[in-house]
Amino acid sequence: MNSFLMQEVPLSWYLLLSAALFSLGVVGFLIKRNLITVFMSIELMLNGVNLSFVTFAHQWHAVKGQIFVFFVMLVAAAEAAVGLAIIIAIFRARATLAVDRIDLMKL
């Protein structure tokens, strides 16, 4: 019972989870065919990295790690806004959201 109510989680598990999330994000980027879903996997990658930052901030008890996460979130927000605007523009030009069809460099 004591082991069941263990109060401790090794930090390496958090890091493993972060690595797993990141890898899943990359896999999603590679195999998904919808442009928006691809973009979402990018967000997934960013979140995985955020988790590892917070873990290390907890490890060293450094505020800076968390501030970095804060900034990452900010930038991710800006990026999402602009990125989605671009996707809308692409959709207007191509009338398709399939990644494989958007293979000419100029719009």
Add this chain to the structure above:
Amino acid sequence: MHLILFIVFAGFCLAGAINLLLQSHPINSALSLIVVMTSLAVLYLMLGAEFLAAAQVIVYAGAIMVLFTFVIMLLNAGREDRTLGSRAAGRVGFPAVVAVLAVIATMILHAHGLGVARLSDGITTTEELSAVLFTKLLLPFEVTSVLILIAILGAVALASRGNGDQERTGGR
């Protein structure tokens, strides 16, 4: 307690992520991603980052994912169709990802000096955070607000209907 919480919410994270990959309709993927986001918020909380947990829910799950959802509905994105894929993506990308994952996992497992996490251990208050943010890192903070302003302008410029119409009729 911590362990149980961790297992549950880490499980939600992974399940959401895998579901994101497996679903064919983008709205389902978006909803899975929301699950991931909120689980991550809980994990942040367990690691003592209160403010970040809140920010995660408010900004990521509450704003960004909503934006995604709106765009999906705006563009009426349907199920993905099986288009011609890219052979390279499968044959080159997968092994690369697997290799990276393996290497990182090995390094993490063999690392010394990583401690343990306990609940109510090393909680960072918002006050501590802001003390650093608004004194030492004031400039980056202001710059990022300008960045967001620019992002808004860019998004408006790109997505406004005027541009789109002109492009469709041949553009400038």
Add this chain to the structure above:
Amino acid sequence: MIDNLHLWYIPLLPFIGFLINGIFGKRLPKWLVTMVALLAPLGAFCLVLVAAAFAFFPANSRDALGPDPYRALSSLPFTETCPLPWINIPALHVDFSFVLDQLSLVMLLVVTGVGFLIHVYSVGYMGDDKGYARYFSYLNLFLFFMSVLVLAGNALLMFVGWEGVGLASYLLIGFYFNKKSAADAGKKAFIVNRIGDVGFLIAMFLLVANFGTLTFTEIATKLGMDPGWNGGVVTVIALCLMLGAAGKSAQLPLYIWLPDAMEGPTPVSALIHAATMVTAGVYMVARTHALFDHSPFALSVVAIVGAATALFAATIALVQNDIKRVLAYSTISQLGYMFLGCGVAAYSAAIFHLMTHAFFKALLFLAAGAVIHSLGGEQDLRKMGGLWKKLPLTFAVTTAGVLAIVGIWPFAGFFSKDAILYAAYLQGPNGRVVCYVGMFTALLTSFYMFRLWCLAFLGKSRSEDSHLHGSPWSMRVPLVLLALLSICGGWIGIERANGWINMERFSGFLAPVIGMRVAVGGSGDVELTLSVLAVVLALLGGVSAVLLYGGASAYPARLAGFFSGGYRLLINKYYVDELYGATLVKPLLGFSKYILGWVVDVGILGGIAWLLGGIAMLAGAILQRWQSGNLRSYAAWLAAGAAVVLISLLVPWTTVWPASIAFVWKVSGH
């Protein structure tokens, strides 16, 4: 006070003339072209006269003029070095240095003097030609290179002049470049010259390797210092130099270009192929006489080649029908005499003959030119005749020239030819053989020269052209001057000493440079006998020629029919050209066309070019597929690249390899 002779002006003036006439000649009025073209050699000649005037007076009489006003000349040799270095490395030091000593002075007098006269002659001869300016620019270029050759103080600078005169010769032989035979003759001359130049080059390499220097005086000093330099490598160097000389001076086996070189204008034949360029070989042998003196074998080779060439060419000249061809073979023959003289170490005699030959051969060529000019281009002896009435001046000067070349006393050729034969006779049993060959050749020389004289001038006119015109004064004056020189030119060698011809003064003058040859076993009687014998032989040849060809007798034709095989052999020049063509030229051309042309050029080089292009295109085609524009494939390669970087940085390779091998070992069940 003249401290500096400024020798470099002597080549510079013709070079300027070449540049002006060559670049602007077509746009300048004709009188200006002529003025520029004549001032250059005239200026050079005057400079040489200035240098000569003070060299000919011995030092003591000059002191009487006051404190030595011409300090620079009080001690020949006078060396002038350009302050800019040429080759300055530890292994070799070569400068642009001009040397004026007695030998180069004599040579320069001949080159610039006769050169100037021929320039004057050309004004009249080439007056109507379209390429007037071009002709004079080439002539000036030739003078420039020839003076560089003569003045050079080291073998490398001499080689520059050597090659340059070959170039000028090519340009001038092929002057009428629209005629295929002229263009071919130019090429032939240059190529055959080049073959000889290989010898010169190898000699230079050997000189650098063995003596470490190319300067003539230094080589002579080094040779003199060490008595061990005898035979061996010195012989090889001397033979290589002889090969170069054989190419330039048209000796066996490289004489074949000189008869063909008659395609050029006649003044060119006079200047280049009689008086100056072909004598460059003799000059070079005299310059490097130190090497030859230390190698008796090389000397005998030189003598034998000279004698053989003299005889060979004289026999061919007996039956030639083109007036210029007769003179060409005569030139080859006389050059053979000069080499004969060098070969018995009588260098001063050879140079003396060079000088007199320049006079009378140039005269003969110019006179032939006058005849050809008057007849409107006719060169065949069988179509000439009876010109003694119509061209009296030309007839007179030609007679003087013929008497000179034949060696009748007191004309110039007598003294020089006799000096050579006397020196040969004294050289031992082999020398005597060579001397007899020389005498027999003198007989032949007399025969063919008088034959030419008779066929061209005597008898009834066989030419079809009835409107002859005399020559302009610009052609006559040089003829007269050269005739005078042919008559008096040999008198320099006379010395009222205890010999008939002692050549003391001339060879004494040249002795500091060339070395005095001690006459062993000679005496005034031997000399007298030899000279009388030579004159008798010459008269014999002349009389028989006049008898055969003077009238319109059919005897020559009958003789030719009697010795028809020999006649055919001679008139076809012993088929040497055909022999060279079949053995050397045709295989070479075949090799070039088939092996080098098809196999190497088209096959190998073309194949390589095609291969490289093919590789580039193939790589491009492969890489083109990579740039698909597909987002996912780009992402995949990106991930792969990042993975490679990450793994190569993170994984400690030094421990992974052994660990993995150990792991595999363990797993495979040991």
